[in-house]
Amino acid sequence: MDTPHKIFSPARLWAIASNTLLELVRLKVFYFLLLFALLIIGSSAFMLDFKFQEQFQVLKDMSLGSMSIFSWLLAVLATAMLLPKEIEDRTLYTILAKPVPRLEYILGKLLGILALLFVSILLMSVMFVIALYIKQQAVLTDAVRGLPPEQTADVIRGVKASAFTVSLIPCVAMIYIKSALLASFTLLASTFATSSIFTIIVSFVVYFIGHVQGIARESLLASPNASALSKVFLAFVSLLFPDLRLLNLTDDVVAGNAISSAIFLKTAGLGLSYFCVYTLAAYLIFAFKEL
Secondary structure, eight states, rough: OTTTTTOHHHHHHHHHHHHHHHHHHTHHHHHHHHHHHHHHHHHHHGGSOOHHHHHHHHHHHHHHHHHHHHHHHHHHHOOOOOOOHHHHHHHHHHHSSOOOOOOHHHHHHHHOOOOOOHHHHHHHHHHHHHHHHHHHHHHHHHHTOOOOOHHHHHHHHHHHHOOTTTTHHHHHHHHHHHHHHHHHHHHHHHOOSSHHHHHHHHHHHHHHHHHHHHHHHHHHHHOOOOOOHHHHHHHHEEEEEEOOOGGOHHHHHHOOOOHHHHHHHHHHHHHHHHHHHHHHHHHHHHTTOOO
């Protein structure tokens, strides 16, 4: 438990966060996941034999889907290695022996993870934009070939409207928020887990629950034979774990639907609320943890 003389210091928080980021960047899994994601995004730029609208849809679907999956894997794997590794190396005891409150330690570690996720998603976004631009130029070259000048302007506007849309920005932002939420839960699991493997397994199970609970809820509510106990249990699970399908805006972007500010704020608010709850729970458990 923190002692009263340990005053919260932004400088110490920054030091822990920056050291955590440097430590995570050295992990080979970061380069593996990022490289694999970039390869998928890059390969999706060369899909042919479709109409230009379908080419952009395939490119966006594969690219945004890859970003979502690999940011999730990076959030879980990187976060799961932090606390157990530092306890095993006894680095944690050295840090907490100094005037470093446990709140600073937890927040510093989480900020380092969030910085890593931000950098990785930013790099993947840059690669995605480059791939999308290359595809747009290739489509424009083929589309306007042989057309009279009076039709060229309309074709160019149609291709550009299919390629870059404003909805891409909130979609990528939600990928980041979703990965941050999963990182906060993984950090929570690591505060009471005995190993990194156990933390990873728990996080994977929660990820699975987050994607199937909506389907289970709809099936249960549609069933006339559902018991009150099962409904109470499902309500508890729905409250404890977020419905991750609600945090997915990729399908709307691929379909060409506009994402309104109200939908984005509602979705982001849901993700950030769970992020704050999981972070607070992680601190409370860690604050009273016997080390």
